[in-house]
Amino acid sequence: MDENKWNNWKWQLANSLRSMDDLKKYITLTDSECEALQNVGEFAFSIPPFMAERLRESDENSPLRIQFIPNHRECSVHFTSKDYLCEGTFEPVPNLLHKYEDRVAILTTNCCAAYCRHCTRSRLVSQHFGKNLLNPAIQYIKEHENIADVLLTGGDPLILEDYILEDVLEQITSISHVKMIRIGTRTPVTLPMRITPNLIRVLEKYKPLYINIHVNHPMELSHETRNAISMLVDAGFPLGSQSVLLRGVNDNVDVLEDLFKQLLYLRVKPYYLYQCDELKGCEAFWVSPLKGRKLINALNGKLSGMAVPKYVVDMPGRLGKQIIAPCNLTDIHDNEMFLESYKGQKCSLHI
Ligand code: SF4
Numbered sequence: 001m002d003e004n005k006w007n008n009w010k011w012q013l014a015n016s017l018r019s020m021d022d023l024k025k026y027i028t029l030t031d032s033e034c035e036a037l038q039n040v041g042e043f044a045f046s047i048p049p050f051m052a053e054r055l056r057e058s059d060e061n062s063p064l065r066i067q068f069i070p071n072h073r074e075c076s077v078h079f080t081s082k083d084y085l086c087e088g089t090f091e092p093v094p095n096l097l098h099k100y101e102d103r104v105a106i107l108t109t110n111c112c113a114a115y116c117r118h119c120t121r122s123r124l125v126s127q128h129f130g131k132n133l134l135n136p137a138i139q140y141i142k143e144h145e146n147i148a149d150v151l152l153t154g155g156d157p158l159i160l161e162d163y164i165l166e167d168v169l170e171q172i173t174s175i176s177h178v179k180m181i182r183i184g185t186r187t188p189v190t191l192p193m194r195i196t197p198n199l200i201r202v203l204e205k206y207k208p209l210y211i212n213i214h215v216n217h218p219m220e221l222s223h224e225t226r227n228a229i230s231m232l233v234d235a236g237f238p239l240g241s242q243s244v245l246l247r248g249v250n251d252n253v254d255v256l257e258d259l260f261k262q263l264l265y266l267r268v269k270p271y272y273l274y275q276c277d278e279l280k281g282c283e284a285f286w287v288s289p290l291k292g293r294k295l296i297n298a299l300n301g302k303l304s305g306m307a308v309p310k311y312v313v314d315m316p317g318r319l320g321k322q323i324i325a326p327c328n329l330t331d332i333h334d335n336e337m338f339l340e341s342y343k344g345q346k347c348s349l350h351i
Contacts, residue, residue, distance in 0.1 A: 009187075009194040012048040013113065013159075019045075023069070026052040030060045036070035043281065044126035045070055047114040048191055054222060063217040063249040068114050073284035082123040084277040086316045096137035099318055103149035106137050108157040108168060113191035116214075118246055118285045120277050120314075125155050138171050145177045153184040158194050162202050169206045181206055184242070186214040189221075192228035200235045212240045212271060217250050218258045226266060233267045240271030243309065245292050246285040247276075253298050260299070260307040269306065275313035275324065289313060293325040300326035301342030 005011045017023050020037040026049075029037070037045060047055075047068050058065040066073065090099045095107040110125050119125055141147050150172050157165065172178055183203075187194040203209055211232055215221065233239055241263050243250065250256055260270040275292060276285045296311040311325040330346075331338040337349040 007193045009191055012050055012191055012193060016046045016048045017052050026056050032072040033069055036072060036074060040070055043122040045115060051114050051190055061248065064219050066248055067116050070117060074117060074281040076280050076283045079278045079283045080280050082280050084279045084316060085120065085314055089317055093136040093140045095134060096140050099320060102146055104141060104147055105151040105153050107154055108152045109155040109160055111159045112156040113159060113187055118244055118276055118282050120279060122281060134168060142175050148177060148179040150178055151182040151184060156185050156187055157183050158185040158187040162198055166202045173206050180208045182210045182212060184212045188213050188225050188228040189215055192224040195228035195231050200231060204235060209237055211237045212242050215241050215263060216243050216246060217255060218262055221262055229266050229268060239268040241268050242272045242274060244274045244276055245287050247287050251287045253295055256295055257299055257303060260303060264307045270309035273309045273311045289324055296325035298342055
């Protein structure tokens with residue numbers, strides 16, 4: 001394989017694997033995976049060769065493989081919603097979500113380098129749309145002076161070509177009441193060669209710019225991913241990570257501890273651990289919030305506070321995020337607040 005091609009993100013995307021036959025060149029698929037790949041429906045399957053190579057030696061239960069390759073786990077019985085968060089109810093113009101007073105999210109593109117099987121926007125991703133469709137979103141921000149913070153999300157904004165991304169950033173930052181930009185991206189994991197010196201030069205013009213990456217398991221922190229993260233941090237972008245609590249991927253203390261420590265060593269602040277949405281196709285990934293709470297409370301004390309993210313559930317509609325853990329509070333009564341340490345020791349505070 002020509003190394004220059006391999007390290008070129010556009011080559012990776014152009015040669016992405018999109019079918020069972022493509023994937024069979026890399027991986028011995030199980031019957032369950034073959035069946036699911038033949039019936040993926042609207043939520044397309046696609047992974048770049050870089051990710052496929054990383055899956056070459058994996059078994060069918062590998063935490064990496066179950067996140068990207070469809071299998072029978074996607075057959076939901078109880079979870080039937082395609083838009084669990086009811087995002088359509090706070091989308092005043094196409095491709096713009098306005099849930100909180102001073103900030104909005106722009107659905108910059110519907111494409112991603114690889115499609116995560118637990119994606120909360122599985123109903124939208126994997127369909128192309130042109131940049132002009134963002135004009136109403138930009139106009140909306142111009143007309144709402146209370147909007148100071150704009151999140152570029154999607155899909156994955158870093159899947160856009162540099163000149164398109166620059167055009168979007170230029171338009172947003174030229175609005176005087178917008179004070180900061182955030183970008184949510186999974187490319188450092190799924191397509192780390194996307195983080196190029198030229199991309200950094202583009203992004204540097206639009207500081208303050210915060211970048212939140214999405215990492216769910218330490219196996220995602222490949223050598224290439226670590227380099228991509230270093231390039232972003234060295235360029236001065238504050239990096240956070242948003243993970244999703246997923247059964248069979250990271251629903252145990254040791255994996256989460258390792259993940260959060262490694263992120264912190266890479267200068268990435270573990271920011272949120274999301275409760276998996278009750279979404280069609282995600283049932284097998286869902287973990288009880290009671291278990292999630294125990295996992296995070298067990299880490300709170302074991303790890304530096306900097307390494308422990310907030311464990312949150314995004315509620316449908318405008319309710320927004322609710323913090324589930326860390327929380328040592330167990331009860332309040334008779335002027336006493338009762339707390340429990342991560343080792344299970346009880347104590348109380350007079351209130
Ligand atoms: S990268 Fe993000 S938006 Fe794209 S499929 Fe994965 S979770 Fe969904």
